[in-house]
Amino acid sequence: xxxxxxxxxxxxxxxxxxxxxxxxxxxxxxxxxxxxxxxxxxxxxxxxxxxxxxxxxxxxxxxxxxxxxxxxxxxxxxxxxxxxxxxxxxxxxxxxxxxxxxxxxxxxxxxxxxxxxxxxxxxxxxxxxxxxxxxxxxxxxxxxxxxxxxxxxxxxxxxxxxxxxxxxxxxxxxxxxxxxxxxxxxxxxxxxxxxxxxxxxxxxxxxxxxxxxxxxxxxxxxxxxxxxxxxxxxxxxxxxxxxxxxxxxxxxxxxxxxxxxxxxxxxxxxxxxxxxxxxxxxxxxxxxxxxxxxxxxxxxxxxxxxxxxxxxxxxxxxxxxxxxxxxxxxxxxxxxxxxxxx
Amino acid sequence: xxxxxxxxxxxxxxxxxxxxxxxxxxxxxxxxxxxxxxxxxxxxxxxxxxxxxxxxxxxxxxxxxxxxxxxxxxxxxxxxxxxxxxxxxxxxxxxxxxxxxxxxxxxxxxxxxxxxxxxxxxxxxxxxxxxxxxxxxxxxxxxxxxxxxxxxxxxxxxxxxxxxxxxxxxxxxxxxxxxxxxxxxxxxxxxxxxxxxxxxxxxxxxxxxxxxxxxxxxxxxxxxxxxxxxxxxxxxxxxxxxxxxxxxxxxxxxxxxxxxxxxxxxxxxxxxxxxxxxxxxxxxxxxxxxxxxxxxxxxxxxxxxxxxxxxxxxxxxxxxxxxxxxxxxxxxxxxxxxxxxx
Ligand SMILES: CC(C)[C@H](C(=O)O)[C@@H](O)C(=O)O
Ligand SMILES: CC(C)[C@H](C(=O)O)[C@@H](O)C(=O)O
Numbered sequence: 001x002x003x004x005x006x007x008x009x010x011x012x013x014x015x016x017x018x019x020x021x022x023x024x025x026x027x028x029x030x031x032x033x034x035x036x037x038x039x040x041x042x043x044x045x046x047x048x049x050x051x052x053x054x055x056x057x058x059x060x061x062x063x064x065x066x067x068x069x070x071x072x073x074x075x076x077x078x079x080x081x082x083x084x085x086x087x088x089x090x091x092x093x094x095x096x097x098x099x100x101x102x103x104x105x106x107x108x109x110x111x112x113x114x115x116x117x118x119x120x121x122x123x124x125x126x127x128x129x130x131x132x133x134x135x136x137x138x139x140x141x142x143x144x145x146x147x148x149x150x151x152x153x154x155x156x157x158x159x160x161x162x163x164x165x166x167x168x169x170x171x172x173x174x175x176x177x178x179x180x181x182x183x184x185x186x187x188x189x190x191x192x193x194x195x196x197x198x199x200x201x202x203x204x205x206x207x208x209x210x211x212x213x214x215x216x217x218x219x220x221x222x223x224x225x226x227x228x229x230x231x232x233x234x235x236x237x238x239x240x241x242x243x244x245x246x247x248x249x250x251x252x253x254x255x256x257x258x259x260x261x262x263x264x265x266x267x268x269x270x271x272x273x274x275x276x277x278x279x280x281x282x283x284x285x286x287x288x289x290x291x292x293x294x295x296x297x298x299x300x301x302x303x304x305x306x307x308x309x310x311x312x313x314x315x316x317x318x319x320x321x322x323x324x325x326x327x328x329x330x331x332x333x334x335x336x337x338x339x340x341x342x
Numbered sequence: 343x344x345x346x347x348x349x350x351x352x353x354x355x356x357x358x359x360x361x362x363x364x365x366x367x368x369x370x371x372x373x374x375x376x377x378x379x380x381x382x383x384x385x386x387x388x389x390x391x392x393x394x395x396x397x398x399x400x401x402x403x404x405x406x407x408x409x410x411x412x413x414x415x416x417x418x419x420x421x422x423x424x425x426x427x428x429x430x431x432x433x434x435x436x437x438x439x440x441x442x443x444x445x446x447x448x449x450x451x452x453x454x455x456x457x458x459x460x461x462x463x464x465x466x467x468x469x470x471x472x473x474x475x476x477x478x479x480x481x482x483x484x485x486x487x488x489x490x491x492x493x494x495x496x497x498x499x500x501x502x503x504x505x506x507x508x509x510x511x512x513x514x515x516x517x518x519x520x521x522x523x524x525x526x527x528x529x530x531x532x533x534x535x536x537x538x539x540x541x542x543x544x545x546x547x548x549x550x551x552x553x554x555x556x557x558x559x560x561x562x563x564x565x566x567x568x569x570x571x572x573x574x575x576x577x578x579x580x581x582x583x584x585x586x587x588x589x590x591x592x593x594x595x596x597x598x599x600x601x602x603x604x605x606x607x608x609x610x611x612x613x614x615x616x617x618x619x620x621x622x623x624x625x626x627x628x629x630x631x632x633x634x635x636x637x638x639x640x641x642x643x644x645x646x647x648x649x650x651x652x653x654x655x656x657x658x659x660x661x662x663x664x665x666x667x668x669x670x671x672x673x674x675x676x677x678x679x680x681x682x683x684x
Contacts, residue, residue, distance in 0.1 A: 083525070085525045085526075089526070114459075115458050115459055115460065115562050115563050116457050116458060116459070116562070117456075117457055117458070117459055118457065134476075134490075134492065134526075134527065135526055137489075139526075139527065139528035140528055141528040141531050141532060143496070144495060144496040144497070145493065145494065145495045145496065145532070146493070146494055146527075146528040146529040146531065146532040147479075147491060147492065147493050147528060147529065148476075148491075148492040148527045148528050148529050149489060149490075149491060149492070150476065150489065150490040150491070150492060151487065151488070151489050152487065152488055153486060153487045154485070154486040154487065155486070181576070181579075183425065183427045184427075184431070184476075184477055184481075185476065185481065185488075185490045186481035186482055186483040186488040186489060186490050187488040187489065187490050189483050189488065190483060190487070190488040212579075212580055213579045213580050213582075213583035213584075214583065216558070216580045216581070216583050216584035216587075217583045217584055217586060217587045217592075219584075220457050220458070220562060220584065220587040220588075221457050221587045234523070235580075237523075237554075237555045238554055238555050238558045238577075238580055239558070240555075241555035241556065241558050241559045242555075242558035242559055242561075242562065242584060244559060245558075245559045245562035245563045246562075250559075
């Protein structure tokens with residue numbers, strides 16, 4: 001099996017190394033062997049190839065069984081014509097990765113770091129539509145006016161809804177919260193109609209609608225109410241970042257992105273943190289848990305994935321904390337501590 | 343001076359009554375007398391006139407010195423062709439109310455109700471652009487696809503920026519956080535450019551840019567960092583509801599909306615809460631503080647406004663709590679307690 005790794009910028013290379021160390025420590029428990037192929041992507045690709053997504057990288061990704069991405073971006077590209085983030089949008093679109101999965105788990109041991117008083121029993125996953133909406137409509141920028149177009153087709157909405165209902169069906173509460181702004185947007189009216197239609201095929205799953213503004217409030221006042229949240233691209237961008245604040249640190253949160261081809265991409269949800277790059281103090285847990293998601297979702301290695309997740313939990317329980325969690329454990333030392341607990 | 347009142351639906355009439363009682367209790371300290379003229383708006387106007395914003399209501403509002411709105415909406419209009427919210431959007435547009443002001447204040451006495459651990463020294467105001475963007479672009483809904491158009495002109499952005507910088511200039515920290523999604527949207531690129539231009543004219547005010555996703559996180563993890571937040575219509579809708587969660591209850595939050603004509607509209611930010619309508623248990627504080635905002639911002643009655651705000655604070659200090667705050671004080675009793683402390 002082939003895994004393409006895109007280390008990207010900032011702390012990307014450091015955390016990718018950590019993720020791959022954990023993967024290789026597991027070699028003996030895995031059913032397959034994995035070929036790892038590293039490629040340039042993001043800012044580093046702009047520096048080398050003048051584009052954030054070189055053809056060679058895209059070709060390699062298309063031919064891989066899974067793509068592992070660390071992080072991209074650097075302030076030096078702010079305002080530039082060619083920017084790292086464009087590569088990320090192009091890659092998502094080119095690989096057809098329409099379903100972005102961001103699970104929220106609060107570690108008992110990290111509760112102190114949550115800004116919210118009551119995070120007991122918070123356990124939900126956000127399914128964000130990733131290849132449609134205002135991200136991919138035309139963007140027209142002139143001197144004195146600008147326009148963005150927000151398009152959704154019934155087909156695009158239907159496949160992400162099915163993805164969300166399938167996800168809910170596998171969870172114990174089997175509850176979907178569909179988020180839109182149907183009192184204002186045409187795309188949201190269509191969104192809600194399709195959600196209701198798809199729900200017909202899932203009598204075992206309950207469906208609830210929330211407006212995006214209410215949802216932004218409920219995520220803080222009553223996060224326990226959510227099980228599976230499904231929403232469109234822009235709302236998902238905002239709500240997943242907001243939801244991540246419940247965990248206390250962005251540094252521990254993984255994600256996966258799926259499409260129709262079976263190829264999937266895995267990445268921590270945090271950014272490239274250029275301010276701490278190269279110091280060996282980045283929290284590698286988001287990356288390491290992205291490796292676990294990859295093993296479970298792309299390679300059917302649930303046992304190995306669980307091993308990683310348990311080891312991370314143990315490591316926190318044993319008091320290891322990187323700088324973002326107020327500690328002094330280095331990236332390397334934390335990775336070693338996790339490996340020792342596999 | 344003429345005030346048009348729009349009680350609207352659900353708890354609207356009960357809280358409007360409370361607001362007007364407080365206003366009339368202040369008669370002796372006010373420099374002017376006020377004519378109050380009540381009109382139908384929202385669901386009740388649909389029932390009476392088949393439209394949420396009858397011409398007679400709009401005409402009266404246009405000829406008023408200020409408009410007081412309680413709340414509109416009821417689930418019975420969900421999915422209907424004509425809906426109460428449409429009236430609100432039409433009214434904002436017809437009165438040219440482009441600047442929506444939502445101050446966030448955390449009452450010392452209500453800190454227990456805040457879901458966030460550390461709300462000390464949170465004190466910011468959100469300025470939301472209210473008559474542009476995706477709310478007012480074309481909405482096209484077909485059987486299998488839908489489209490919304492997000493338009494902003496430089497002029498629209500400039501006037502809201504000036505409003506925000508003027509607001510910041512009057513505050514002690516003099517800091518503006520402009521929120522956009524400039525790594526994706528053309529309208530956000532224009533937004534950021536104009537923000538930078540307007541900032542040139544305000545050397546005494548500092549300007550910072552945040553992406554909307556980061557902002558949604560920072561509102562929870564570091565709300566102390568904000569002084570004046572300025573953002574476009576849709577982002578403002580989401581972020582103000584999110585921010586309101588910091589206060590512990592929506593029930594205490596007022597807002598004002600301003601335009602070029604000098605006419606302004608005042609309303610609590612909560613909805614019409616049809617589930618508790620008619621029971622006399624609604625929290626009237628958001629409405630009462632909207633009256634205070636009206637006195638200060640439309641009628642230059644700062645002393646009277648301050649009296650109301652101090653009385654509300656004292657009432658909380660003396661332990662009065664409506665149901666949303668876990669107490670049993672009725673709408674009437676709370677209003678009387680506030681009046682007794684004026
Ligand atoms: C970098 C940016 C374009 C991207 C997005 O908005 O999708 C990021 O915020 C994310 O959530 O993955
Ligand atoms: C009722 C709705 C159209 C409105 C909006 O989205 O502007 C409301 O949520 C608000 O924030 O005033």
